[in-house]
Amino acid sequence: MVKKQSTEHPPVQSERRSFLNTIWMVLGAVALGEAAWLITSFLKPRKRKIHQGDFGGAITAGPVSSFTNNTVTAFPRGRFYLSRLDDGGFLAVSRQCTHLGCTIPWEEKEKLFICPCHASAFDIFGNAVKSPASRALDIFKVYIENQTVYVDTGQMIKRSEFRKEQAVYSTAPGSKA
Amino acid sequence: MNTHTENDQKHFISRFRRSISPGPIIPRTDKERKSAVINFFALHIHPPTVPETVLRFTHTFGLGGMALVLILIQFGTGILLKFAFEPTPMTAYASIQSLQTKTPFGQLIRNLHHWSASLLVMIIFLHMLRVYFTGAFHSPRQFNWIIGWAIFACVLAANFTGYLLPYDQLAYWAVMVSTGMLGYIPVIGPTLQSFFLGGADVGPATMRIFFAFHTALLPVIVLILAGFHFWRVRKAGGVVVPRASLAEISDNNQVRVPVLPNLLMRETVTALVLIAGILAFSVFFNATLGDPANPGLSPNPTKAPWYFAGFQELLLHIHPAFSVFVIPLAITLFLMLAPYINFDDNSEGVWFVSPKGRRMAIISGVLSVLLTLVLILIDDYAATGIKILNSIPPEISQGALPTFILMIGMGLFYRLMKSRFSATNNEAVQSVFVFIMTALIVLTIVGAVFRGKDMALSLPW
Ligand code: HEM
Ligand code: HEM
Ligand code: FES
Numbered sequence: 271m272v273k274k275q276s277t278e279h280p281p282v283q284s285e286r287r288s289f290l291n292t293i294w295m296v297l298g299a300v301a302l303g304e305a306a307w308l309i310t311s312f313l314k315p316r317k318r319k320i321h322q323g324d325f326g327g328a329i330t331a332g333p334v335s336s337f338t339n340n341t342v343t344a345f346p347r348g349r350f351y352l353s354r355l356d357d358g359g360f361l362a363v364s365r366q367c368t369h370l371g372c373t374i375p376w377e378e379k380e381k382l383f384i385c386p387c388h389a390s391a392f393d394i395f396g397n398a399v400k401s402p403a404s405r406a407l408d409i410f411k412v413y414i415e416n417q418t419v420y421v422d423t424g425q426m427i428k429r430s431e432f433r434k435e436q437a438v439y440s441t442a443p444g445s446k447a
Numbered sequence: 448m449n450t451h452t453e454n455d456q457k458h459f460i461s462r463f464r465r466s467i468s469p470g471p472i473i474p475r476t477d478k479e480r481k482s483a484v485i486n487f488f489a490l491h492i493h494p495p496t497v498p499e500t501v502l503r504f505t506h507t508f509g510l511g512g513m514a515l516v517l518i519l520i521q522f523g524t525g526i527l528l529k530f531a532f533e534p535t536p537m538t539a540y541a542s543i544q545s546l547q548t549k550t551p552f553g554q555l556i557r558n559l560h561h562w563s564a565s566l567l568v569m570i571i572f573l574h575m576l577r578v579y580f581t582g583a584f585h586s587p588r589q590f591n592w593i594i595g596w597a598i599f600a601c602v603l604a605a606n607f608t609g610y611l612l613p614y615d616q617l618a619y620w621a622v623m624v625s626t627g628m629l630g631y632i633p634v635i636g637p638t639l640q641s642f643f644l645g646g647a648d649v650g651p652a653t654m655r656i657f658f659a660f661h662t663a664l665l666p667v668i669v670l671i672l673a674g675f676h677f678w679r680v681r682k683a684g685g686v687v688v689p690r691a692s693l694a695e696i697s698d699n700n701q702v703r704v705p706v707l708p709n710l711l712m713r714e715t716v717t718a719l720v721l722i723a724g725i726l727a728f729s730v731f732f733n734a735t736l737g738d739p740a741n742p743g744l745s746p747n748p749t750k751a752p753w754y755f756a757g758f759q760e761l762l763l764h765i766h767p768a769f770s771v772f773v774i775p776l777a778i779t780l781f782l783m784l785a786p787y788i789n790f791d792d793n794s795e796g797v798w799f800v801s802p803k804g805r806r807m808a809i810i811s812g813v814l815s816v817l818l819t820l821v822l823i824l825i826d827d828y829a830a831t832g833i834k835i836l837n838s839i840p841p842e843i844s845q846g847a848l849p850t851f852i853l854m855i856g857m858g859l860f861y862r863l864m865k866s867r868f869s870a871t872n873n874e875a876v877q878s879v880f881v882f883i884m885t886a887l888i889v890l891t892i893v894g895a896v897f898r899g900k901d902m903a904l905s906l907p908w
Binding site: 365 | 644747
């Protein structure tokens with residue numbers, strides 16, 4: 271029955287049909303798009319609420335004077351190391367290896383970060399000195415107020431190697447800089 | 448109408464039973480057996496009769512059936528585990544501990560899930576090899592080959608997402624380094640990585656995401672794909688019919704035997720032997736549970752799960768963008784498109800295309816083992832001595848250059864095998880396939896077994 275009808279009035283019907291079909295297709299595409307938008311927004315990683323002093327927030331590292339030059343101090347809760355360079359500059363380097371993400375310990379004897387996973391090594395600046403890692407360790411923003419060092423672990427900075435302007439210096443007179 | 452009144456006269460229980468499946472419970476005549484297969488849902492994935500020759504165990508080795516049994520074991524044990532498991536980083540490890548020590552048969556169920564998962568990967572790999580070497584990827588089975596690979600990908604994903612759940616050191620760091628590999632995929636890598644981790648590193652969000660994938664999304668996809676897979680086998684007229692050589696014409700009118708009991712009996716026996724084996728193994732060997740995950744302390748060495756050890760090994764030698772992206776992509780494309788190559792022969796049902804094909808396959812396999820091992824050794828012990836390589840950027844010296852050489856090498860190998868043996872392209876493509884698969888196996892074994900402290904080559908004993 272249906273078939274017969276459609277052959278009786280082909281031109282009008284098919285024109286209207288194809289117009290309706292186009293509308294359906296467009297509506298279908300819109301619906302798909304909406305579904306995709308809904309799903310991606312639903313699944314997008316969200317920022318968690320960050321407690322004072324935990325990773326993701328600002329962390330008080332301590333007074334400038336408590337860090338001697340050419341040392342590295344670990345901040346496990348903040349997931350970073352605070353390097354005080356030879357010239358008194360501060361650098362907060364992430365503890366995550368840039369190869370595949372393992373946690374690197376600081377080896378005081380060798381004066382290197384040595385990754386236990388695939389043996390990459392990084393110096394006090396975070397520069398990669400031994401492969402497989404090819405990129406320097408990420409750093410966090412450091413700022414110094416009232417002779418106290420703070421590290422903002424919410425802002426991770428990716429870099430390929432250490433550059434002078436990454437180090438932060440205490441400006442006050444009498445500091446070790 | 449007739450049967451209706453007939454049924455009405457029967458006992459209530461009998462009427463109820465026949466409303467489920469109209470045939471007799473135990474079919475006794477051939478006719479009844481055939482109709483039992485057609486009428487009962489779970490059996491009707493089979494045709495009522497099959498050619499006698501496909502019944503031979505060495506035709507399929509029952510591998511597809513075994514894969515199905517293992518999947519069903521995974522569903523059964525997995526659903527049980529879901530009743531015991533608490534999917535948060537704080538509680539997961541403890542819930543597994545208490546499952547093992549306090550829940551009756553808890554350890555056994557976990558062992559079953561653990562060992563079947565790995566066995567499943569090996570069995571479907573072998574199933575895939577069987578399918579390839581009997582030429583069962585030719586038309587009309589081309590698309591089923593692709594569906595098969597989609598199932599393979601899902602099974603690997605299921606294994607990987609499950610791996611994190613016990614949340615011990617092994618699980619935590621294996622997931623960390625494996626998702627780290629994702630990060631090297633050009634352009635979309637970092638987004639993918641942070642999507643699967645739900646943040647910058649493995650944590651509560653990762654657990655939630657992996658658990659959702661593992662116990663909801665992936666099982667559903669696997670079921671749908673498996674249904675599709677079986678339907679395609681049936682649409683192709685059942686499994687490929689064995690032939691002794693290309694000259695033999697595929698004969699559909701050969702002796703056919705009823706599926707019940709001939710095929711079903713064989714399937715049941717295979718399934719029962721497999722179940723008995725895996726049960727016995729799980730009684731004697733416990734799934735490991737290491738120290739609880741500690742984000743501050745990476746163990747040395749940290750390895751990917753064994754089925755990703757091949758990638759991890761490649762990653763030690765070749766620049767990440769190439770070892771986790773370009774090379775796998777090239778191999779995947781080759782595997783997906785292989786059935787659509789314009790072959791000289793349709794070799795369906797003939798093992799290794801021909802005796803010559805078999806000889807070429809063996810030679811390719813041996814060559815591949817030797818070459819892969821030699822390359823690994825050279826790269827580990829000698830390559831740092833090559834000065835020129837150090838003066839060019841690593842993307843080229845360790846990435847583009849070796850990748851280019853490998854691909855050109857495969858092309859040359861194809862040419863060489865084809866002309867040296869004056870072979871058909873079926874035989875030559877098969878040689879390339881064997882070469883790649885063998886290299887993958889060698890890389891996996893080296894990466895999983897022979898890498899010790901600092902990822903240096905070492906003996907496991
Ligand atoms: C293709 C199918 C599947 C594979 C390959 C697979 C694989 C795995 C693996 C490798 C583990 C880690 C086991 C361990 O080392 O302890 C695991 C854990 C788990 N799986 Fe599955 N699984 C599959 C299906 C399922 C299904 C369908 C469910 C439930 C709906 C499930 C629920 C679980 C649960 C709750 C755990 C955590 C308990 C534990 O770690 O022992 N799995 N799975
Ligand atoms: C969980 C995974 C899988 C299950 C349960 C499964 C199951 C089966 C079963 C029961 C058959 C019937 C013949 C036989 O037993 O060998 C079959 C045939 C087939 N499978 Fe799979 N399979 C799986 C994965 C794969 C994979 C990974 C591939 C390929 C990459 C694949 C490709 C094929 C093809 C092409 C056929 C048709 C073979 C023929 O006609 O002889 N399957 N599969
Ligand atoms: S993760 Fe540090 S070297 Fe691989």
